[in-house]
Amino acid sequence: MVDLLSHDMTYTSDEMMTVTASRKLVDGQVCFVGIGLPSEAANLARLSHAPNVVLIYESGTIGTKPEILPLSIGDGELAERADLVVSVPEVFAYWLQAGRIDVGFLSAAQIDRFGNLNSTVVGCYEDPKVRLPGAGGAPEIVSSAGEVIVMLRHTERAFVPSVDFVTSVGFGRQGEGRAGHAGAGPTVVITDLGVLAPDPTTHELTLVATHPGVEVSEVLSHTGWDLLVADPVVITEPPTPEELGILRDLVARTKEAHSR
Amino acid sequence: MVDLLSHDMTYTSDEMMTVTASRKLVDGQVCFVGIGLPSEAANLARLSHAPNVVLIYESGTIGTKPEILPLSIGDGELAERADLVVSVPEVFAYWLQAGRIDVGFLSAAQIDRFGNLNSTVVGCYEDPKVRLPGAGGAPEIVSSAGEVIVMLRHTERAFVPSVDFVTSVGFGRQGEGRAGHAGAGPTVVITDLGVLAPDPTTHELTLVATHPGVEVSEVLSHTGWDLLVADPVVITEPPTPEELGILRDLVARTKEAHSR
Amino acid sequence: MAEFATLHDAIQDLVPDGATVAMEGFTHLIPFAAGHEMIRQGKKDLTLVRMTPDVIYDQMIGMGLARKLVFSWGGNPGVGSLHRFRDAVEHGYPAPLELEEHSHAGMAARYAAGASGLPFAVLRAYVGSDLVKHTEVASIHCPFTGEELAAVPALNPDVAVIHAQQADRQGNVGMWGITGVQREAVLGARKAIVTVEEIVDELSHRGPNNVVLPSWTVAVVACVPHGSHPSYSMGYSTRDNAFYTEWDLISRDRDLFARWIEAFVIGTEDHAAYLSAISAQPQGKEALGG
Amino acid sequence: MAEFATLHDAIQDLVPDGATVAMEGFTHLIPFAAGHEMIRQGKKDLTLVRMTPDVIYDQMIGMGLARKLVFSWGGNPGVGSLHRFRDAVEHGYPAPLELEEHSHAGMAARYAAGASGLPFAVLRAYVGSDLVKHTEVASIHCPFTGEELAAVPALNPDVAVIHAQQADRQGNVGMWGITGVQREAVLGARKAIVTVEEIVDELSHRGPNNVVLPSWTVAVVACVPHGSHPSYSMGYSTRDNAFYTEWDLISRDRDLFARWIEAFVIGTEDHAAYLSAISAQPQGKEALGG
DSSP: OOOGGGSOSOOOHHHHHHHHHHHHSOTTOEEEEOTTHHHHHHHHHHHTTOTTOEEEETTTEEEEOOSSOOSSTTOHHHHHTEEEEOOHHHIIIIIIITTOOSEEEEOOSEEETTOOEEOSEEEOSSSEEEEOOOOTTHHHHHHHSSEEEEEOOOOTTTEESSOSSOSBOSSOTTOOOOTTOSSOOEEEEEOSSEEEEEOTTTOOEEEEEEOTTOOHHHHHHTSSSOOEEEEEEEEOOOOOHHHHHHHHHHHHHHHHHHTO | OOOGGGSOSOOOHHHHHHHHHHHHSOTTOEEEEOTTHHHHHHHHHHHTTOTTOEEEETTTEEEEOOSSOOSSTTOHHHHHTEEEEOOHHHIIIIIIITTOOSEEEEOOSEEETTOOEEOSEEEOSSSEEEEOOOOTTHHHHHHHSSEEEEEOOOOTTTEESSOSSOSBOSSOTTOOOOTTOSSOOEEEEEOSSEEEEEOTTTOOEEEEEEOTTOOHHHHHHTSSSOOEEEEEEEEOOOOOHHHHHHHHHHHHHHHHHHTO | OOEEOOHHHHHHHHOOTTOEEEEOOSSBSOOHHHHHHHHHTTOOSEEEEESSOOHHHHHHHHTTOEEEEEESOOSBTTTBOOHHHHHHHHHOOSSOOEEEEOOHHHHHHHHHHHHHTOSEEEESOOTTOGGGGTSOOEEEEOTTTOOEEEEEEOOOOSEEEEEEEEEETTOOEEEOSOOTTHHHHHHHSSEEEEEEEEEESSOOOOSSSOEEEOGGGOSEEEEOTTTTTTSBOTTTOOOOHHHHHHHHHHHHSHHHHHHHHIIIIITSSSHHHHHHHHHHOSOHHHHTTO | OOEEOOHHHHHHHHOOTTOEEEEOOSSBSOOHHHHHHHHHTTOOSEEEEESSOOHHHHHHHHTTOEEEEEESOOSBTTTBOOHHHHHHHHHOOSSOOEEEEOOHHHHHHHHHHHHHTOSEEEESOOTTOGGGGTSOOEEEEOTTTOOEEEEEEOOOOSEEEEEEEEEETTOOEEEOSOOTTHHHHHHHSSEEEEEEEEEESSOOOOSSSOEEEOGGGOSEEEEOTTTTTTSBOTTTOOOOHHHHHHHHHHHHSHHHHHHHHIIIIITSSSHHHHHHHHHHOSOHHHHTTO
């Protein structure tokens, strides 16, 4: 149990983002998790309201219950605390492609008006301004998972009208939708400023919530297009002392372990 | 080491067949083994002149070194004494289909003039006189293995002019050859009477050796077509005391273990 | 998450008449108890799927539970023919049996495609075999090399039934030794029933070839000790080879077969009763005056 | 049967200039020592294949060993960019680098097809992704359902290089933990080099996920303790996370990078010397006055 008094009840915008994302996971769901922000939020969910969430990492660990956050997709912590470990060809064929994943949980360098994701290049492919790491598992996670939760920090560089390269399709260049995909695609985008969701008919990302203390104007100024705003815009519930306590303990344990 | 004096130096025609077949395996070869006669001969080879032969059973045991002969393809003895055990889809895809097998070692209910094998039906498929167990792994073993050693007892019912059903292709209904197959097919057929091999040009099975005391006429009378006979026909070397000793010890160990 | 139930309830709730059922195993871990329970409940019109149908399918076919068999090798391992299977195919007794027949390579690839969520599998197989005239195999060309290969349709049974050594209290299933195509059968099926030798606090992974099926991939776990008899469960029981030999005699005779099923399956209320009946009269044939 | 050799001889004999080399690993068991040896021997015009190229490929690309990279995700795990890789792609320094880029699902399927002796693999992938405009993906239809799927060509590298925990005296290789696509890389390659932490009398299978590669599937085994540093070998070493962080600084600067390679790789005669140099000067960057 967490000792609430031991924790400062102010919180950072990253903490707000992580807590908000973790709340989107439902207990018992099977979740394919990306490293970094998604992994932090997914494990917060597992350690708080969703103890039975099944976390799958693309390195092949299934039913993963890390005590500390992994720095890399292949940390030993993931293998040692998994129900089973399978090969990478198998995790993509027997587990992701087969449609066993309820929620894909990932980040990207760029996202656009229609929820398309870019993790390949900034600029043109042949002569890029910035060469990014590349697709990894993202295109098939976004295509095959039942739905996708996207997490990234809210900046004009990240939120662009149209991504330079469609690594993973959200709703298409023109918002045409999800034909040819098993899953519903990005149903929510969680940032350090608020929450976006695609319009049910036009698929255009719409601001549906802001975090406490964040003005809608601030979100708009950090978005590279004229962002649609829901009416009313909900204010996110601030992190509870328990959520913050569990998150900070997790982060502290992680720092301590990785500094050894 | 085998105590030669403890063994009767007369031998049965089945023992002659098994010893002859075991001699065909070369040390270090990778051998995909069928249950029954082939398994007995392959293990005799492993326990005598070919200690480094790699035996693979279609149940997924690779580098199998049984101390007693398996009654079934899935005996625990096979798994306990294997270098590794893999799934059945894997043994066929990663090991047989990938072309890692030097020698396929199997039997059949019927074989014809051109080395085609039948383990499916006697009579017509829709209304069979005798329904046989079926293909199992045979079609792809005969297709993919570098070469195939066939073992079966020499009877007119087994050696037919043309098989009722081509379960596994030897050299085709008209002896047309091996187009479309990675492996060389049945390069030798070993029976309790002698040894047959396909003619290099016509692919027709030809008697190349008889076991000691077996007349060529006896082989012909047990064959359902006018069997070609090589000139000269070699006489098989009789089993050595050591071969017989090892085989009989193996069979005795096996009987003892399975009667428990 | 898997639920725990009795074998009786699992079969009653998850195996409707007419279902396509894959009871897999490669002579190890054969789910005999589950097959016997289907006979007791008088299931009908089943499509039975299995690479290596053996004595349990012989019993189910002999009792007329099956409309169709999808398979690649049907025999009594180490003994010979399946006489009830042959009687059904050769004489339509007790009922005609439709066959969908493949090679092992083809069946294994079909299960793997099913587990992968693909509609078909590609493999090098069937070249020149008469099987292609009697089963569903297509030819497909490599879009890069032009090479011609075989394609077979995926297998996605309504229900997969397997026997494993262990389940933990969360319903995670652990098995080891020869595990054949069981994992693909479970992952490719719409629902899976797993009978286990033992419920344990922690899976013991006694290997070789430790396989784990997460609880959430299994519908029901039923604890049925010696549920694989006369097959075996590595680490728990050894194969009853004498039974397989004896089955050759029992199954050759229609009446003797019927009396054996009556005495040892229909006449026993569950697997525990079957086991005591078997151990009380190991010589089933003589016991029946066969 | 695998032969035992020094890493120097294995790389010299089995890795010719111009070869297609897959050095696989999913942040665990990365064959760093083998990559360093290729740098020492000045290999040229290599096509490097790997799902997750990381620091070792950054070093090899930075030294101009590679003509082409076949990959699906290239980064410094947990840290960020590969600056030598970016410099090659963005500025052609020290030489242009041709890219053949896939998704993880595509690369994994390509390796599996290679290990299966098939010319291509079928999967559900690339739908709507711009990747299809820049890589070799074909569309293929299911001959039974008509459904359209993606096809990718098989991967069969000239040489696969992996690091494992153990080999026994017959050359059978044992590894456990996260093993990524290493088995498929070895089985799909024409030849395989395996560096191991230890030669043992019997593989200890410490699991989870015990994988065995039979001796006859491996060309050469070289015993190279800590051959995965700064990556880790479960059961033998832990990941040197500080090094990965430091690499971000070292690799940002062309000269600092060159001096680091000179001091710690080219300037060391083998992996043992590299390890003592690293442990003597853990702060490589400061040591070089960077």
